[in-house]
Amino acid sequence: MTILVTGAAGFIGMQVADRLLEDGRAVIGIDNMNDYYAVSLKQDRIADLSRRHGKLFTFTELDFADMGALKDALTDHPVEAIIHLGAQAGVRYSLINPHAYVRSNLAGHVNMLELARERRVRHLVYASSSSVYGGNDILPFRVEDRADHPVSLYAATKRADELMSETYAHLFRVPMTGLRFFTVYGPWGRPDMAMWIFTSKILAGEPIPVFNHGRMQRDFTYIDDIVTGVIACLDNAPHDDGAVKAGGSRAPHRLYNIGNNRPEELMHLIALLEEACGRKAQMDFQPMQPGDVPATYADISAIARDVGFAPATGIELGVPRFVSWYRDYHGIGK
Ligand code: NAD
Numbered sequence: 001m002t003i004l005v006t007g008a009a010g011f012i013g014m015q016v017a018d019r020l021l022e023d024g025r026a027v028i029g030i031d032n033m034n035d036y037y038a039v040s041l042k043q044d045r046i047a048d049l050s051r052r053h054g055k056l057f058t059f060t061e062l063d064f065a066d067m068g069a070l071k072d073a074l075t076d077h078p079v080e081a082i083i084h085l086g087a088q089a090g091v092r093y094s095l096i097n098p099h100a101y102v103r104s105n106l107a108g109h110v111n112m113l114e115l116a117r118e119r120r121v122r123h124l125v126y127a128s129s130s131s132v133y134g135g136n137d138i139l140p141f142r143v144e145d146r147a148d149h150p151v152s153l154y155a156a157t158k159r160a161d162e163l164m165s166e167t168y169a170h171l172f173r174v175p176m177t178g179l180r181f182f183t184v185y186g187p188w189g190r191p192d193m194a195m196w197i198f199t200s201k202i203l204a205g206e207p208i209p210v211f212n213h214g215r216m217q218r219d220f221t222y223i224d225d226i227v228t229g230v231i232a233c234l235d236n237a238p239h240d241d242g243a244v245k246a247g248g249s250r251a252p253h254r255l256y257n258i259g260n261n262r263p264e265e266l267m268h269l270i271a272l273l274e275e276a277c278g279r280k281a282q283m284d285f286q287p288m289q290p291g292d293v294p295a296t297y298a299d300i301s302a303i304a305r306d307v308g309f310a311p312a313t314g315i316e317l318g319v320p321r322f323v324s325w326y327r328d329y330h331g332i333g334k
Pocket of ligand 1 (some may be wrong): 062128
């Protein structure tokens with residue numbers, strides 16, 4: 001039996017696939033290799049997985065918003081479970097190209113729900129985002145808190161994914177888990193995210209854009225912790241006991257925050273990057289960007305209680321690891 005990983009050429013998808021393969025589990029990865037950021041990085045991730053894992057790993061390039069293509073590609077694959085990490089990510093880009101989010105995150109998500117229903121998979125684990133909390137100013141964000149005021153279209157599509165998943169889990173009794181990720185970083189990370197942009201500019205001696213004049217807090221979560229949490233959730237599907245849970249749901253559907261549970265000042269991150277890069281940053285202070293939120297902070301008590309999630313990597317450890325990977329990947333000497 002095979003685990004389907006969508007967004008397998010993406011940052012988190014590649015790393016989750018890698019761990020599953022290391023554990024000897026067969027993975028079929030799909031990704032449309034879009035050019036939201038460097039396609040060469042996506043190709044390198046797939047090449048790395050293929051080189052190290054051989055036949056256990058199958059990759060197909062396709063757009064999962066196209067249901068026909070999705071079904072064709074999976075005809076000969078008995079899919080046991082789905083880890084749905086493919087999406088149009090990024091808050092700021094959702095103000096520029098909203099239709100990319102509608103296609104991948106809404107139409108594409110419904111296709112994944114339909115697939116889960118048709119194949120009667122044992123579990124669908126999918127990516128949501130801390131951005132669903134919008135500008136909630138009561139910290140930490142608890143998964144029971146309201147998430148009805150998304151401040152970007154990206155966040156709105158992720159919240160819609162949660163609601164559509166609840167409906168499908170209720171109607172068709174497919175166990176599902178939605179994970180609200182909090183600023184994930186680490187090796188093979190994303191070039192559109194602050195940590196990558198800051199690192200590249202500090203190393204090049206260029207100014208870094210520091211939004212909200214540096215008064216931002218983010219709950220930075222290291223990729224290895226995220227991967228451990230995703231797989232722990234995969235292997236602990238919610239029971240379909242039909243009982244009414246807090247909030248009134250009868251569906252075998254859970255939502256969890258998955259974060260580091262430690263909000264960090266942006267200026268502390270920059271100081272750690274300066275140390276790891278061995279250079280001072282030039283800072284270009286700018287106002288808060290539309291769609292952004294001032295702070296994120298995950299209450300992780302639910303995922304800790306249910307699957308034993310316990311993040312082990314603070315940014316003091318994780319930032320130097322990322323910078324070291326970044327230098328190696330780009331062939332930049334110390
Ligand atoms: P990523 O952009 O690196 O990976 C997503 C992948 O999905 C990309 O490789 C992209 O090509 C693929 N994709 C997009 N639309 C597709 C489609 N229609 N068909 C097939 N493939 C498609 O992003 P990531 O950081 O790995 O994020 C993984 C998931 O986690 C996403 O759902 C994202 O919204 C969510 N998330 C990530 C973070 C983070 O900090 N990285 C935070 C919150 C939520």
